[in-house]
Amino acid sequence: MRANRRARVALALAAVMLLTVAGGRLWLRAGASITHTEGSPSFVAITFDDGLNGDTTRAAADTLGRYGAPATFFVVARTVVEQPELARRLRRQGHLIANHSYDHPRAKKSDLRYTQAARAQATFYDAFGECPAFFRPPWGVQTPFVNAAVKRARMRTVLWDVEVADWDETDPARLAANVLAKVRPGSIILLHDGEDGHLGADRSTTVAALPAILEGLNARGLTPVRLDQLLGTPGYTSDCR
Ligand SMILES: [Zn+2]
Known part of the structure; x- marks a missing residue:
């Protein structure tokens, strides 16, 4: 018994x-997040975090445009309120805008609601009449509550597999070489056109490295595309309010 x-x-x-x-x-x-994709023999995605950042974002977008290379900008939504024309310009140029929170706080484990995702979506909706389908949490910090809020706001979390601390780099040639050493088919490359959404942050080394990065990718038969093309899912949704 x-x-x-x-x-x-x-x-x-x-x-x-x-x-x-x-x-x-x-x-x-x-809460799974995407860092790269398999089965993409020749595509990679270049992504920028922390804009909009005035002339720096403009210079990055124009350089990409000269090479016919569309990119994805993970934008701090507050900067769209401040720089709406630049946001519209990026979209006109064929770049994709994605959600990088409303004003870039680091998510706290105790924050059960995480309103940043939805607040940013509302801002993007007001500006464009549609919302980004991709989200990247500030500093890549995910909690179960962040992941739930992202899902509620109709987004998928996208991180990266190529990161070279471009914010610390002073030599554009070395920055480009570091990116090209890590990149592989299906990669998602993380670069920065701003710093935490602050206007005027110096990201000139990253912008100066872009031609060498784009030429290096081309030499290897790798084509930069937007995240929606890399992942094969829509980049925007209107089902977000
Ligand atoms: Zn960031």
Whole structure:
């Protein structure tokens, strides 16, 4: 009798442990983020974080345009309120705008609501009549609550697989060489045209490195495309309010 009860307790414990592990897996999968894509033999995506940043963003977009290379800009939504014409210009030039929060705070583990994603979506909707479908959390910090808020706001979280600390770099040639050493088919490249959404941040080394990056990609038969093309899903949604 006692042995029977022990067996039942052991069984119940095993069931709880199994459920916990499976639940944890599901929880993680619900918050899964994209860092690159497989099966993309010749495409890569160049992404910029932390704009809009006035002339720096403009220079980056124009350089990309000269090479016929569309990119994805993860924009701090507050800067769209301040620089609406620049936001419209990026879209006219064929670049994709994505969501990088409203004003770039670091997500706290205790923040159960994480209103940044939806607040940014509302700002983008007011400016464009549609919302980005891709989100990148500031500093890449994800919590279960951030992931849930991103899903509610009809977005997918996109991180990166190529990062070279371009914000610390002073030599454009070295920056480009570091990117080209890491990139592979299907890569998502992280660069910065701003700093936390502050207007006037110096990202001149990154902008100066773009021609060498684009020429290097071309030499390897890699074509830069927007994230929507790389991932094969729409870049904007109107189902976001
Ligand atoms: Zn950022």
